[in-house]
Amino acid sequence: MQALRILLAVLFSWLVAVSGAHADPLATQDKAKQTWQLLDYLAVDYGGAVRDGKVQSASEYEEMKEFAATAVQQLAALPSTPALPELKRQATALSELIAAKADAKAVADSAHSLAAALVKAYPFPLSPSTPPDLARAKVLFEANCAACHGATGRGDGPLGAKLTPPPIAFTDRDRARSRSVLALYQVISQGVAGTSMPSFATLSDEDRWALAFFAGTLSHDDAMRARGEQSWGRDATAKAVFPDLAAAATLTEAALSERMPPDTARDLTAYVRSHPEVTITANGTGGVGLARARLQESLAAARAGDQANATRLALSAYLDGFEPLEPALRARNQALLTEVENSMLAYRGALASGKLEQADATAQKLDYLFAQVDTELGRIKPSR
Ligand code: HEC
Numbered sequence: 001m002q003a004l005r006i007l008l009a010v011l012f013s014w015l016v017a018v019s020g021a022h023a024d025p026l027a028t029q030d031k032a033k034q035t036w037q038l039l040d041y042l043a044v045d046y047g048g049a050v051r052d053g054k055v056q057s058a059s060e061y062e063e064m065k066e067f068a069a070t071a072v073q074q075l076a077a078l079p080s081t082p083a084l085p086e087l088k089r090q091a092t093a094l095s096e097l098i099a100a101k102a103d104a105k106a107v108a109d110s111a112h113s114l115a116a117a118l119v120k121a122y123p124f125p126l127s128p129s130t131p132p133d134l135a136r137a138k139v140l141f142e143a144n145c146a147a148c149h150g151a152t153g154r155g156d157g158p159l160g161a162k163l164t165p166p167p168i169a170f171t172d173r174d175r176a177r178s179r180s181v182l183a184l185y186q187v188i189s190q191g192v193a194g195t196s197m198p199s200f201a202t203l204s205d206e207d208r209w210a211l212a213f214f215a216g217t218l219s220h221d222d223a224m225r226a227r228g229e230q231s232w233g234r235d236a237t238a239k240a241v242f243p244d245l246a247a248a249a250t251l252t253e254a255a256l257s258e259r260m261p262p263d264t265a266r267d268l269t270a271y272v273r274s275h276p277e278v279t280i281t282a283n284g285t286g287g288v289g290l291a292r293a294r295l296q297e298s299l300a301a302a303r304a305g306d307q308a309n310a311t312r313l314a315l316s317a318y319l320d321g322f323e324p325l326e327p328a329l330r331a332r333n334q335a336l337l338t339e340v341e342n343s344m345l346a347y348r349g350a351l352a353s354g355k356l357e358q359a360d361a362t363a364q365k366l367d368y369l370f371a372q373v374d375t376e377l378g379r380i381k382p383s384r
Contacts, residue, residue, distance in 0.1 A: 028079055032122035035074045036115050037186045042067045042094075043111040044178045047104035055101065068095040071114070083121035090114040108178075112255070120332060126182060127249035128209035131277035137214035140207055145215075148196065153218035163196050176219035177257075177266075181249040181273065185212035209249075213273055220270035228271025231264060232278065236324075238268055242279045243287065243328045244377065248272050288374045291321025292367055295347075299363045302351055310351050310359075318344050322370075325377065333376050340369050 042064060049060035072091045078084060094110045119126065142151065148167040150156040155169030170176065188208045191199030200208055232238050241259065242248055256265035272279060298313035322340065329337045343366050350359035 028122055029124040031074065031078060032118055033124050033186065035071055035078075036118055036124075037183070037190075038067055038071055038074070039111045039115040039118070040180070040183045040186075042071075043108040043115075044175075044183075046098070046107045046111075050098075050101050050104065050107075053101050053103070061101075064098050065095070068098050071095075075118075078122060081121055083117070087114065087117055087121060090117060108254075116331060127245040128206060130206075131245065131280060132206065132210035132213045134210060134214055134217070134274065134276075136207070137210035140203070140211055141214055144200065144203075145211070149215075153215065165195055167197070170215045170218035173219050176216070177253040179216065180252045181209075181212045181216045184215050185209055185249070188212055188215075212249075213276060216273045217270070220266070220274070224267045224270035225274050228267035228269070229275075231268055232271055240324045240327060242268075242272050243324050243326075245276055245279055247328060248276045248279050287321050287325045288370050288377075289321075291317045292370050293317075294321055295363055295366055295370075298351075299360065302356060302359055307351060307354070311348065314344070314348050314351060322373075325373065328377055329373060336369070336372060336376060340366070340373065343369060 045060070046064050049055065049057055049064045055061045068091070072088065072095060075084065075088050075091050090110070091114060094107070094114060097107050097110055141149075141153075146157050148155075148157045148160040148163065149170060150160065150167075153170035155167045155171075157167065160167040168175070185208055187197065188200050188211055190201070191197050200211070203211070237260070241251070241256065251269070253262075253265050253269045256269060259265070260268075294313050294317035298310045298317060301307075301313055302310035322344070326337060329340075343362055347359060347362040347366060350356075350362055
């Protein structure tokens with residue numbers, strides 16, 4: 001039933017948004033956000049409706065079908081762009097999967113990839129512009145949320161006991177695995193119609209993000225965070241999967257578990273959500289800055305006739321500066337990614353064959369490309 005209420009809430013805000021100004025960029029952002037939220041719920045809740053090709057709950061299954069149909073309709077109402085036909089095709093494919101009672105993973109993957117394509121085509125902020133203040137969130141949580149969700153988020157606050165449906169327990173590991181911080185932020189911002197979960201739109205955007213990160217930490221314990229911190233310090237791929245705040249806000253533990261052992265995914269998530277600022281200091285736009293700096297140093301070494309150092313610095317520009325940004329860039333601008341990779345290759349080639357002029361020209365082009373990467377990665381972060 002939770003699904004139905006969310007559907008109603010989404011439909012309602014959708015009607016409000018549609019009745020507003022046409023092609024207003026903010027209204028478009030809101031529509032895209034709501035469709036994203038719908039797809040996210042579909043990915044999380046479908047597993048409760050169908051298992052092993054069999055319907056577990058007829059009413060929930062009906063809701064899932066309706067969700068997918070609504071996503072198709074909502075896409076049709078977005079302003080037309082070159083990406084829209086492909087999004088519509090994906091939404092139809094998702095409906096067909098659900099009609100065929102496909103397994104939960106196939107549906108979740110399809111819903112998530114459509115959601116990712118949607119945010120790429122109709123960008124909206126995926127994360128706060130600065131790392132959230134979790135100490136402040138704790139205080140806000142005690143004042144605004146603990147009465148229902150409980151002091152430690154177990155869903156057992158004094159007020160919560162009397163509510164139907166009951167407040168969500170943020171400590172529920174199974175549910176938490178499939179909840180992104182962005183999904184929590186959306187619920188906190190919009191509330192859930194037909195339940196006692198109110199909208200906290202009166203709180204500032206920063207506070208809502210901080211609360212979302214905080215709620216996203218409550219299924220973890222200190223031992224997980226400590227192990228996560230160790231793998232963060234030791235393992236370059238850990239930093240590569242969390243290149244920025246947007247990754248910290250959008251990645252679910254379930255999705256991360258497909259790329260590394262589930263326990264490592266859990267521990268890393270535990271650490272990054274409780275210290276989101278590390279994604280900025282480790283990589284962020286610092287990655288581009290580092291890449292540009294190393295490249296200049298490399299060029300200087302080449303001019304001074306130190307070919308070995310020039311090559312080493314060029315590799316460092318690529319591996320330490322640029323590579324951690326690749327997953328984020330691949331999701332947003334594959335063409336630019338390829339161009340940077342090819343130019344880095346050309347640059348190292350020029351160094352190897354001692355063609356200084358060519359190295360110089362390629363380095364200039366790369367510097368320009370890196371600036372574009374900066375813009376591209378900053379593009380769907382909030383510009384406030
Ligand atoms: C009056 C009681 C009440 C208060 C106060 C309240 N909530 Fe809720 N909250 C609920 C209920 C009930 C639900 C479950 C709604 C449903 O069944 O869909 C919920 C659901 C949520 C969810 C969705 C979780 C998920 O996994 O889908 C989030 C996030 C959330 N609340 C955050 C907060 C935060 C943060 C605060 C404080 C700023 C807060 N809530 C205050 C009652 C409350």
